[in-house]
Amino acid sequence: MRFLVLLFATLFLLLPAHAQTTSAEPTATPADELIRILEDDSARAELIERLRQAAPGEVTAAPEAPPDLSIARQLAEYTRSVAQGASQTVRAVGGVFTNMRDAFNGTLNADLGMLRDLAVNLGIVLVGLFGSFFLLSLLAGRLSARIATPLAGRSLLARIVGLGLVLLIDAATIIIAWALGYVLALNAGTMPSGQMGINQTLLLNAFLVVELSKLAVRAVLAPRYPSIRILPVSDDNSAYWSFWAARIISLLGYTFMFVAPMLNGTIGPAAGAAVQVLVMATAVTIGIIIVLQNRDDVRNWLAEIAARRGQDGAGRILVIVGRHWHELVIIYLLALLVVWFANPDEALPFMLGATAQSLIAIAVGVLITSFVGRFVTAGLSLPEDVRKRLPLLEGRLRAFVPGVMTVVIWVVVAGVIIAIGQAWALFDFAGWVASDEGLAVAGSVVSAALIVLVAIVLHVVVASWVEYRLNTTVGKVPTPREKTLLNLFKNAFTIALAIFGLMLALAQIGVNIAPLLAGAGVVGLAIGFGAQKLVQDIITGIFIQFENVMNEGDVVEVAGRSGVVEKLTIRSVTIRDMSGTIHLIPFSSVDQVSNMVRGFSFYVAEVEVAYDSDIEVVKQTMRDAFTLLMETEHNKVILDDLDLPGLIALTPSSMKLRARIKTLAGKQWGPGRFYSETLKRLFAERDIRTPTPRVSYVPGAAGHLTDEGSG
Structure with a gap:
């Protein structure tokens, strides 16, 4: 390809000289001239000589130097682009007055009629649009008040239905006013009937977007109708936040969707850029003022939440956030303004999108953790028939569920952090998970978690089944032998399940369990030689169980102690004597068992x-x-x-x-x-x-x- 490009370039260099000798065909195309040169031996030789002079040696491109990907170079490139973007923005703001002066001295003096038509058309739409919206809002307010007032103190479902009806009325008001504005734009003004200007369309679309956005804020806070407000927000806070949210939405919405595009089309891009910069600075200033006004309220609110949580780990984090949240928000707003100055076309949309995604992730995480926290706080309440059959199940679940829910909460926190990092492009977690390595790691972690969860469920099921079999109030009354064997089975099953579950979970996450098994064998052998009494206890206990000498509930005499057998393990027996004293007797010290209740x-x-x-x-x-x-x-x-x-x-x-x-x-x-x-x-x-x-x-x-x- 490079050779062909060079060939055509040389051809065009030769065309002037060659045209002097081929004046007989003045209308020949470059392709015809190339064919003629290639057919003529002397011309072809001359072309080859010129190509050699233009590109001596091999006609091959030199290898490009590898790009400099160092952090210093990337940082330099980024700061240069930021500086250039900021410089262009400042130049645009500084030159807006010059452009406006030139425009007024030149173009605007020649187009006074166009400006008059623009003012008339926009004035008609403005008056009709906002006038009709004001009158319709008054009518909708009375109708909404009649719907919302009787719902005070009613059920949540009734209030949600009432809120939905009020929102439908407000939405209908906005759409009707918007439609009337289009009717006026198409049938009134200086434009021919059935036609409308682009600026009128910008105004109408900006009105629809802005008012619907403000309607969404009213749906959440319901400042005018406390009886249908869903969120637990006071009237003062609802009115405060609704007021400022509406002002900021109107300021940004009408500026970016109507004023700036209109100035770009009538005066010039510099005017639109200047207005946008001014509005962004105003919005950031308002945001900083709002943050400073609510600094103490938010800190106290977070401190109350931490106090209700008992100053646990999350509570301490909330206290720290409450002390410094205003500083973080102000830094973020200033960074947003700087990004707007530097690169409003690329960096600002990315920052706003990342912010929205981060807020959504935090909201979802807060909802999940709140639900889990309420579930743990409320506790478990099993039905009466289940409690009668399994009296220990509720306590067992209350012992396991808080730990499991704590793990779930930390998993949710990790998910929120990952989502925020993904939104801000700090790392590509989704891409890593989609890779072979990521799939392997994620699969291993999920498999290990499932193994642990299955082990917990199996433990609860087996323990509940043993508890049901030992329950004397339902079903068949267990014999002392059944009590002994079932308790031994439960203990042995729990130990085996814990060992095998741990080994399988470690194997799933990539831990080589072969050395662990070999080490366990060596440790067991060392214990067998070093703890002969323990081995004797276990062996004697096994034979005592096989021979069925005593069971739980029997009255026996063992090692000089008489009493009721309360617990039997593979290593020892627990006896309570007549005075209520508990005696733990290892089987290695038992040489005779006297059972007083056999047969x-x-x-x-x-x-x-x-x-x-x-x-x-x-x-x-x-x-x-x-x-x-x-x-x-x-x-x-x-x-x-x-x-x-x-x-x-x-x-x-x-x-x-x-x-x-x-x-x-x-x-x-x-x-x-x-x-x-x-x-x-x-x-x-x-x-x-x-x-x-x-x-x-x-x-x-x-x-x-x-x-x-x-x-």
Whole structure:
């Protein structure tokens, strides 16, 4: 391509000289001349010689130097463009008066009739547009007041419907006034009927956009109708922000959509640029004034939110933001003005778009975090039937949900930060995620999160199922063996689930778990050699569980301690004795287990009576006591008749008799206590004496006391 361009350039250099010798064809085209030169040997040789002189050596372009992509060079380029843009803007503002003077001295003096027509046409549209809008607004205000006033204190749905009707009335007012303005522009003024000027169209379109934008602000704040206001904003704040928002929207909207384009077409681009700069500076000044006026109010508001949050991490951040928010906003507004001066065509739209995207991301993040915060604060309330079946599920969910929701909140915060960075082009997160590396990392993180979530759900499900099986109020009453095994299963499943879930999650994010597994094996082996007692505890506990020696709820004697088994693990047993003391006994110290509630139980009653008591009367009394026992509610747990062996021993001072009452396992103490009390009462009624030692005084024995035994 370069050779052809050079060829044609040389051809045009040769054409003047060649035209002197080929005057016979004055109308020949360059293509014809090129063909003629190539066909003529001498001309072709001359062309080649000229090409060699014009481009000696190989006709190849020199390799271009690689562009300088250093940060210093890029910063220099950017600052140069900013300086040039600012200089052009200042020059335009400075030269606007000269251009306006020239325009008035020249063009405007010649076009006074055009200016008169423009003023008449715009005046008619202005008067008709804003006059009709004013009258329609008065009528719409009365109608809206009739709709909004009765809705005070009504439900949220009713207020939303009322707000929608009021907005429809206001929108209809704007559209009708806009349509009337078009009718006037097409049928009145100096333009032929059915035609309108471009400036009239600019005015009408600016009116529609500006008023609809102000309508959107009124929809949010509802300054005139507090009864249908959705946001919790006071009347003063609503009126304040509506006033300033309407003024800024009108200032910027009518300037950029009507005044500046009209000046560009009538006077010149410099006039339009000057007005735009002046309006932008005015808008930024108003914004700074508003920020300074509300500095303390916003700081106090953020401090109250932080106090309600208990001064947590987010609360402390809000306090810091409250102290310096006005400085950040003022810096942003000044930067916006500088960007407008430097490059209004490219930098300003980018900055405004990034700002809008950032505000949307922050609003969405605040809504999500507020919903999550209210969900956590309100807590979980399960239905009554679920609480009855699973009494521990609500507490378990309340323990897990706040942690999960905290993670969700931090994920939302990270998403907002990423969205803001993407909007301001600080990094291309979307492009990175779309790449192979980004897809791999995102997939790994999502997979790990799903594994952790599934592990949590499985833990809750299994724990709830065990809780349901152990619940004595619903379903089948679990046996002690089921209680023991289900609790052991829950503990073992939780440990295994935590280990495997952690390993799988680490594997998904790229961590090599093989060294971890090998290290766990080595550590386990070292623990096995170094902690022999622990190994002995576990092995003994496994055999105790296999042999089903004791279960939760049994009354046992283990390692010299007697009591009720409250908890069994693979390593130890927890026993509560009669005084309520808890004893944790490792299985390595257990050499014997005495279970008092396995199968059935006996209450053994042993009594001692005096030698002069009638054996048969004593035995009959013991049978009568058992008869009275069977007449009480204790008969439900007694399995057999009274086992009365009779006299079992003779002591130097008494006779000993024994009786046994067979009961359900672990139910012997209640009937036994009642039987002993009844037997004591019957002995007293029938004058059956128990042996008691008696002391007598023997005279002449030096005052010594002698024990004469009992009887």
